[in-house]
Amino acid sequence: MQFDDGWTAWLTETAPIIQRYGATATGFVNDRYVHNGRITLDELRRLQDEYDWEIGTHTANHQNAPRFVQSNGLDAWLDKELDPSLALLRGAGLRVEALAFPFNASTPEIAQAALGRIGSYRRVDPLALADGVRPDGSLPGTSIDTAQYAPVELVKKWIDLAQRRDVVLFLYGHRVLPDSAFTVGRVVAVAGNVVTLDRPVELADGEENVLVPCVLRRQAAQSVIPVTAAAGSEVTLADLPPGAVAVGSDVLVGPSYGTRQSDFEEILRYASERLHFYTIADVRAGRHRLAAAAAPPPETVP
Numbered sequence: 001m002q003f004d005d006g007w008t009a010w011l012t013e014t015a016p017i018i019q020r021y022g023a024t025a026t027g028f029v030n031d032r033y034v035h036n037g038r039i040t041l042d043e044l045r046r047l048q049d050e051y052d053w054e055i056g057t058h059t060a061n062h063q064n065a066p067r068f069v070q071s072n073g074l075d076a077w078l079d080k081e082l083d084p085s086l087a088l089l090r091g092a093g094l095r096v097e098a099l100a101f102p103f104n105a106s107t108p109e110i111a112q113a114a115l116g117r118i119g120s121y122r123r124v125d126p127l128a129l130a131d132g133v134r135p136d137g138s139l140p141g142t143s144i145d146t147a148q149y150a151p152v153e154l155v156k157k158w159i160d161l162a163q164r165r166d167v168v169l170f171l172y173g174h175r176v177l178p179d180s181a182f183t184v185g186r187v188v189a190v191a192g193n194v195v196t197l198d199r200p201v202e203l204a205d206g207e208e209n210v211l212v213p214c215v216l217r218r219q220a221a222q223s224v225i226p227v228t229a230a231a232g233s234e235v236t237l238a239d240l241p242p243g244a245v246a247v248g249s250d251v252l253v254g255p256s257y258g259t260r261q262s263d264f265e266e267i268l269r270y271a272s273e274r275l276h277f278y279t280i281a282d283v284r285a286g287r288h289r290l291a292a293a294a295a296p297p298p299e300t301v302p
């Protein structure tokens with residue numbers, strides 16, 4: 001389980017939930033989130049020391065690395081984006097060995113250069129299963145954010161597959177948010193770019209909200225639709241391509257970079273009965289193989 005960017009809620013809300021399921025996580029921190037106070041170095045140390053989280057780097061300024069390198073060169077990227085972040089986080093006593101590129105954007109050349117300083121990086125893969133770090137230094141990752149909405153039933157299938165193949169499933173998100181930040185409802189009317197649901201919709205303040213057109217299917221990032229406003233049960237969308245939302249379908253409205261808490265806990269509960277939880281560092285050290293040999297996870301009821 002991994003989280004990106006950096007929020008105090010990782011410590012105050014997410015880590016205690018995860019701990020209840022005997023789980024741990026890796027948090028990839030972008031320095032900007034430390035500088036603007038969304039999370040502090042002290043909070044990151046507490047995640048590491050009190051909750052056994054691993055802290056990784058998500059670079060200094062959240063730049064798209066291939067674009068940055070194209071304009072400024074690889075040395076400048078190492079100088080301005082990777083090294084300052086490693087210095088800040090390691091200087092604060094955090095054992096930083098893993099990297100998640102902002103937007104998961106990298107090239108083999110940039111990844112190779114980064115691997116001179118860190119132990120692994122994340123590469124997006126829709127089915128994120130692996131037995132350990134791949135020959136190119138990457139570990140896969142698939143998102144559980146609303147923006148790439150994955151139904152809980154689908155995530156459970158991935159968990160089953162990880163158990164059957166005896167490999168690690170790598171999930172990442174940004175924040176776990178209370179269910180009240182989300183609405184699941186049935187579409188009763190579509191007119192222009194306004195969708196009417198069978199219940200009132202309240203948008204979470206200060207969030208980038210999106211509408212997931214169908215909760216039965218996984219959504220690619222492009223197929224969720226930005227929400228501009230909600231009043232009563234009417235949701236106004238930035239743009240509604242013809243046929244994108246059907247009357248009678250069940251949709252989800254909520255923050256783009258969030259995971260609904262009840263979904264998250266259901267995933268944790270299901271996984272905790274079938275798998276063990278590891279940090280990226282555990283996987284890199286091969287601890288998942290040792291533990292699996294010593295204490296096989298409980299058998300699933302067929």
Ligand SMILES: [Zn+2]
Pocket residue numbers: 004005030058062102103
């Ligand atoms: Zn990010």
